[in-house]
Amino acid sequence: MRLYIRYMVSLRCKMMVREELKKLDIQYAIVELGMIEILEDITPVQRKQLKENLLKSGLELLDDKKSILIEKIKNVITEMIHYSDELPHVNYSDYISEKLDYDYTYLANTFSEVKGITIQQFIILHKIERIKELLIYDELNLTEIAYKMHYSSVAHLSNQFKKVTGLTPSFYKQLKDKRKANLEDL
Known part of the structure; x- marks a missing residue:
């Protein structure tokens, strides 16, 4: 069960x-x-x-079945972006559809109806959160992050990051460095 x-x-x-x-x-x-x-x-x-x-x-x-399906979609996306070493090399729609064994159009319509945003918007929000983590950990440069997160270019990643957060990735990273410097001054 x-x-x-x-x-x-x-x-x-x-x-x-x-x-x-x-x-x-x-x-x-x-x-x-x-x-x-x-x-x-x-x-x-x-x-x-x-x-x-x-x-x-x-x-x-x-x-209820709709809530369960929405949670399954969210969990597949969360696991895909935050817990796997590499994003799938197929379309996200194909990946999600295959993982849940449902037609993607049905999944997308149900998700949008219940959550008020598209699956693609949800994926972008999670990708940006993952990028924030990678920027903070400071193990990869922006080019490597763009490649890891399947962006076509650093410019594409930067544009999407700024659209969602209002900040450039470089400025976001500087904020972290400034906070760290301020703590060291205490």
């Missing part, structure tokens, strides 16, 4: 969910981002208690 959880987007969230399952003595096989594979059916009382306990941690046990 599978259960789906909204806002479960990090390793810390997975640890919290495992703890809640242990507390309720619910046997599980898998705890992934946004999903739990439970070994046996749970009672309505256990489900209610799990739902309440997860809510206290900022997580939400999902019940």
Whole structure:
């Protein structure tokens, strides 16, 4: 039996969910981002208690099919951008469609209807967040980041970054360096 959880987007969230399952003595096989594979059916009382306990941690046990599908889409994108070493070399639409085994048009329409933004806009927002991380870690230069994040050029990355954040990547990186310098002056 599978259960789906909204806002479960990090390793810390997975640890919290495992703890809640242990507390309720619910046997599980898998705890992934946004999903739990439970070994046996749970009672309505256990489900209610799990739902309440997860809510206290900022997580939400999902019940309706559209919400579950949206969470699956978000988790595929989050995993693809933040947790894989390399982005797929196929179109994101093909990748998402293949991963979820749904027609992309259906996924895109459902996502837009529920979230109010397109899947592509959601991907761009996550790519920009990932770029911010890479800029802060200072391990790659902008050309390497553009290549890693599948931008056609540094100019394309810079334009999209500025459109979303209002800052250039260079200025964003300088802000980090200034904050670091200010802390050292204390």
